[in-house]
Amino acid sequence: xxxxxxxxxxxxxxxxxxxxxxxxxxxxxxxxxxxxxxxxxxxxxxxxxxxxxxxxxxxxxxxxxxxxxxxxxxxxxxxxxxxxxxxxxxxxxxxxxxxxxxxxxxxxxxxxxxxxxxxxxxxxxxxxxxxxxxxxxxx
Amino acid sequence: xxxxxxxxxxxxxxxxxxxxxxxxxxxxxxxxxxxxxxxxxxxxxxxxxxxxxxxxxxxxxxxxxxxxxxxxxxxxxxxxxxxxxxxxxxxxxxxxxxxxxxxxxxxxxxxxxxxxxxxxxxxxxxxxxxxxxxxxxxxxxxxxxxxxxxxxxxxxxxxxxxxxxxxxxxxxxxxxxxxxxxxxxxxxxxxxxxxxxxxxxxxxxxxxxxxxxxxxxxxxxxxxxxxxxxxxxxxxxxxxxxxxxxxxxxxxxxxxxxxxxxxxxxxxxxxxxxxxxxxxxxxxxxxxxxxxxxxxxxxxxxxxxxxxxxxxxxxxxxxxxxxxxxxxxxxxxxxxxxxxxxxxxxxxxxxxxxxxxxxxxxxxxxxxxxxxxxxxxxxxxxxxxxxxxxxxxxxxxxxxxxxxxxxxxxxxxxxxxxxxxxxxxxxxxxxxxxxxxxxxxxxxxxxxxxxxxxxxxxxxxxxxxxxxxxxxxxxxxxxxxxxxxxxxxxxxxxxxxxxxxxxxxxxxxxxxxxxxxxxxxxxxxxxxxxxxxxxxxxxxxxxxxxxxxxxxxxxxxxxxxxxxxxxxxxxxxxxxxxxxxxxxxx
Numbered sequence: 118x119x120x121x122x123x124x125x126x127x128x129x130x131x132x133x134x135x136x137x138x139x140x141x142x143x144x145x146x147x148x149x150x151x152x153x154x155x156x157x158x159x160x161x162x163x164x165x166x167x168x169x170x171x172x173x174x175x176x177x178x179x180x181x182x183x184x185x186x187x188x189x190x191x192x193x194x195x196x197x198x199x200x201x202x203x204x205x206x207x208x209x210x211x212x213x214x215x216x217x218x219x220x221x222x223x224x225x226x227x228x229x230x231x232x233x234x235x236x237x238x239x240x241x242x243x244x245x246x247x248x249x250x251x252x253x254x255x256x
Numbered sequence: 257x258x259x260x261x262x263x264x265x266x267x268x269x270x271x272x273x274x275x276x277x278x279x280x281x282x283x284x285x286x287x288x289x290x291x292x293x294x295x296x297x298x299x300x301x302x303x304x305x306x307x308x309x310x311x312x313x314x315x316x317x318x319x320x321x322x323x324x325x326x327x328x329x330x331x332x333x334x335x336x337x338x339x340x341x342x343x344x345x346x347x348x349x350x351x352x353x354x355x356x357x358x359x360x361x362x363x364x365x366x367x368x369x370x371x372x373x374x375x376x377x378x379x380x381x382x383x384x385x386x387x388x389x390x391x392x393x394x395x396x397x398x399x400x401x402x403x404x405x406x407x408x409x410x411x412x413x414x415x416x417x418x419x420x421x422x423x424x425x426x427x428x429x430x431x432x433x434x435x436x437x438x439x440x441x442x443x444x445x446x447x448x449x450x451x452x453x454x455x456x457x458x459x460x461x462x463x464x465x466x467x468x469x470x471x472x473x474x475x476x477x478x479x480x481x482x483x484x485x486x487x488x489x490x491x492x493x494x495x496x497x498x499x500x501x502x503x504x505x506x507x508x509x510x511x512x513x514x515x516x517x518x519x520x521x522x523x524x525x526x527x528x529x530x531x532x533x534x535x536x537x538x539x540x541x542x543x544x545x546x547x548x549x550x551x552x553x554x555x556x557x558x559x560x561x562x563x564x565x566x567x568x569x570x571x572x573x574x575x576x577x578x579x580x581x582x583x584x585x586x587x588x589x590x591x592x593x594x595x596x597x598x599x600x601x602x603x604x605x606x607x608x609x610x611x612x613x614x615x616x617x618x619x620x621x622x623x624x625x626x627x628x629x630x631x632x633x634x635x636x637x638x639x640x641x642x643x644x645x646x647x648x649x650x651x652x653x654x655x656x657x658x659x660x661x662x663x664x665x666x667x668x669x670x671x672x673x674x675x676x677x678x679x680x681x682x683x684x685x686x687x688x689x690x691x692x693x694x695x696x697x698x699x700x701x702x703x704x705x706x707x708x709x710x711x712x713x714x715x716x717x718x719x720x721x722x723x724x725x726x727x728x729x730x731x732x733x734x735x736x737x738x739x740x741x742x743x744x745x746x747x748x749x750x751x752x753x754x755x756x757x758x759x760x761x762x763x764x765x766x767x768x769x770x771x772x773x774x775x776x777x778x779x780x781x782x783x784x785x786x787x788x789x790x791x792x793x794x795x796x797x798x799x800x801x802x803x804x805x806x807x808x809x810x811x812x813x814x815x816x817x818x819x820x821x822x823x824x825x826x827x828x829x830x831x832x833x834x835x836x837x838x839x840x841x842x
Contacts, residue, residue: 129396182394183424195440202394202421203413203438 123151126182130206142210144175152177156210160253161218165245169253173213175206185209191216192224314496315511317504318478318489320468326491327471330356338363343447344376346467350433354475375436375445380410392417394438405454409437409444415454422446422455422463430466430473482514483507499523508684520767521688529691533630550574551581626694633690640683646726647676654733663738671750675725678753682718682760689714692767703771709838714763721752 131151134144141159146152156173160166176187185200186209193212195204225231234241318326333356335345351374352358362370371378389398392414404412413421417438425432435446451463472478472489481488481503490501492511499512500519508517510526518526547556550566552574557566565584568574575584651673659666689711696704729749732739739745766773818827819842821835828836835842 124395126394126396180424183420199440201438201440202417203411204440208440 127151127177134207139207139211141214142207144206144210152181154206158210158214158217160249161214164218165242166217166249166253169249171217171253175209177206188213190226192221192226314493314498315501316491318472318491319504320487323468323471323489327354327468330354334359340376341449343449344445347376347445347447348374350467350470350474354471354478372443375443377408377444380406380408381442381444382410394421405450407437407444407446407450409439409442411437411439411442411444413438418450418454419456419459422451423459426451426455426459426462426466430470432463433466433470479511479514481505481507482509517684518688518691519685520764521692522768525691525695526688529633529694532626548578548581551576551583629690629694633687636683636687636690640680640687643676643679643683643722647673647680650676658729658733661735661737662732662742664742671746671753672725672729675721675749675753678757679718679722679725682714682721682756685760685764686711686714686718689763689767700774703774705838706771706774707767710763710766714759717752717756717759721749721756724749724752 128151131146138144141161142157144154144156146154154175154177156175158171158173160169160171173188178184178187182202182204185196185204186206188196188209191213193209193216195201195209195212220234222231222234225234230241233244316322330349331342331345334340334349335342337360338345338348340348348359348363348370349356352362370376387401389400390404390412391398392404393411394413394417397414399414401412403415405415405418406412421438422432422435425435436442437444437446448463448467451460455463472480477494478489478491480486481490483503483505486503486505486507488503488505490503490511492499492501498519499510500508500517501511502508502517509515510518510523513523513526515523515526515530521529547558549556550568550572553568553572555568555572557568566576566578568576576582577584577586655666655669655672658664658672659669689707693704693707693711696707698704728745732742732745819830819832820827821838821840821842826835826838828842833842834840
């Protein structure tokens with residue numbers, strides 16, 4: 118079973134994430150695999166994503182914490198070359214929340230959205246609000 | 257660079273030999289002098305001069321032990337002058353690309369700034385906790401403080417997490433040399449002392465290799481020899497002129513672009529030429545294998561089907577036979593029918609039909625022009641490879657044999673090795689003159705003409721030397737016992753070697769000069785040329801400036817004792833009616 122040899126660090130991190138969750142963030146391990154987390158990040162207030170709930174999947178590889186957690190295609194330096202084993206799941210998720218407050222159009226996943234953002238930010242923010250309402254409110 | 261001047265002075269003596277003279281003077285002083293002792297000494301000096309020119313002048317070959325020694329010395333120097341530990345000195349030097357002077361400059365300009373940039377803390381950021389037991393910030397386990405470590409900042413992590421942290425970084429590559437404390441907010445550098453106490457054995461070794469390699473790879477004045485399997489590095493005195501270096505593994509390369517040595521052609525041209533070769537080679541091979549040029553308009557034609565009767569596309573419309581490339585009007589039943597060509601078959605059987613020769617004759621359009629230069633470039637390359645093998649064979653087998661037969665100590669036979677080394681070097685130069693020729697603008701008629709003349713002379717001179725070293729030597733190698741003529745042979749071969757060396761050295765200089773002599777109408781008269789070239793060398797160095805046309809020696813051409821050839825610009829003595837250089841009439 119994958120959970121039998123779970124390092125103490127992962128157990129402790131998990132306990133703390135559950136007992137003292139960071140504001141606007143929830144992360145809970147899957148029952149079958151304690152290295153697999155279902156994550157929800159609330160859209161930060163005063164951002165276009167306010168009111169939205171963003172679901173993420175986070176996986177802790179075998180080398181964790183020497184290697185960073187795997188988190189889909191998110192351009193965040195601490196998930197790549199700036200990773201340090203002294204960082205934690207909590208710090209990673211807080212960074213992602215911060216990224217929602219201050220999106221970086223110079224390092225986008227979607228080229229088109231970034232172009233839109235850079236050419237007409239007001240309009241792009243409206244689109245983001247609209248999409249948040251349509252796709253991230255759980256309605 | 258004191259020694260560079262010495263070298264020029266030494267060469268200037270030789271350069272008095274006339275380089276432009278058509279009959280490459282075997283009857284020059286040192287060769288005509290029948291005193292072998294004298295020649296031996298002379299050529300030995302030349303050899304020393306030659307090697308110092310190659311090896312000790314402006315670069316140093318470093319073995320792994322040398323690299324370790326140099327690195328150690330530099331670290332010690334910085335550690336002493338800056339009063340910091342050797343580990344810190346190593347971190348500092350690596351950051352500033354192993355430049356001792358740069359470290360000095362930066363450190364003494366702003367020590368604090370340097371310390372912050374590089375991560376050399378003077379005092380801990382936090383006190384190393386005094387508790388008996390602590391929690392590691394990575395694995396969250398509790399440990400007695402004796403099992404925790406920190407770098408200068410004081411952030412403690414357990415030794416096992418340190419080992420994992422260091423190992424992960426080391427296995428990621430040479431970036432481990434700039435490793436910082438695991439605490440994300442801390443910039444304290446992690447040095448080799450931590451590696452040596454905390455990393456696993458195999459990681460320690462890897463780190464040590466990266467550290468050593470860094471002394472070459474992060475160093476602006478050192479490079480690895482690019483020859484496959486060679487472990488030597490070359491430390492180069494930047495700004496000392498000519499970039500050609502010869503590694504101890506005998507690979508000759510250009511230190512600047514690390515392509516093989518290519519004087520007199522510059523790095524840019526070499527890069528262009530090599531790119532062109534790789535881009536063209538596929539096309540070129542295909543075209544050579546599958547097409548023939550139209551005998552009239554020279555455009556390449558691919559025959560994909562049908563009979564031998566080819567009609568070139570308009571506007572040319574020339575009708576010809578694919579096999580013999582003759583006009584179709586000459587063909588028909590009398591040449592064996594429309595599906596065969598007797599002329600071709602007969603000629604082929606007799607071995608008269610040299611297709612490639614015919615192709616060379618047709619070298620007219622750009623592709624053919626390129627092929628012309630490429631073929632010669634490539635054939636000199638393979639000649640050189642062959643000569644290199646011959647040289648090695650000579651050194652390993654023949655010299656000893658010859659020494660036995662001719663009853664001469666091997667030390668007296670060095671002139672043969674010198675001859676072969678010279679042949680190898682000349683083949684290399686000759687090869688690159690074809691890249692030079694390819695890029696020499698078509699419209700510079702005088703330069704092209706002069707260049708082709710010099711190239712032709714160089715080629716002929718080299719052939720003479722090659723012939724002598726190869727064929728004539730064979731006689732003495734196959735002889736039963738000592739030959740009386742052997743000493744004459746020695747004189748001849750040593751003379752040819754010396755003359756050819758001078759000719760090629762001057763050729764290289766002239767080409768590096770951009771053939772400036774052609775502009776300065778006739779700076780190449782028999783008496784003035786060698787002096788002006790020799791003089792320019794000692795003052796301006798190689799490949800720089802065009803000073804051979806300055807100075808009084810070339811100006812006195814204007815006097816009435818000379819006439820300048822309108823074909824090649826050579827300054828002839830008034831009495832001559834035919835140009836001494838290109839043999840055209842006045």
